[in-house]
Amino acid sequence: MPKKPKPKNKRPSQVWLKYSSGKKLTCPKCGPGMFLANHSDRLYCGKCKYVEMKSK
Template identity: 70%
Template sequence: MPKKPKPKNKIPSKVWTKYSLKENKLEKKNTCPKCGPGNFLGIHHNRVYCGKCKYTEMKLK
């Protein structure tokens, strides 16, 4: 019988980085103003971007 392959180490989800705790309340960070609180904005080096509605905010240097 062949040997079973060794399982790869899985990277844990980083969804917890999208939330902050303020005064015992959990708040979402960087939500889209057009789509509402259900969608997060992707953070890039010069902009924040919503993948659903294509909303973009450019960061100033």
């Protein structure tokens, strides 16, 4: 029986790059890794329900 060929190493996924930009604000209560959702009049954390109102 012939030997199986070794699989080629895959490139690591680059999906995480879209999260590492400095544009998104992190939640002050939850810490790094939890981002605030950007609504028209507020910034909102879905995990701890933290709300920051935007000034007009």
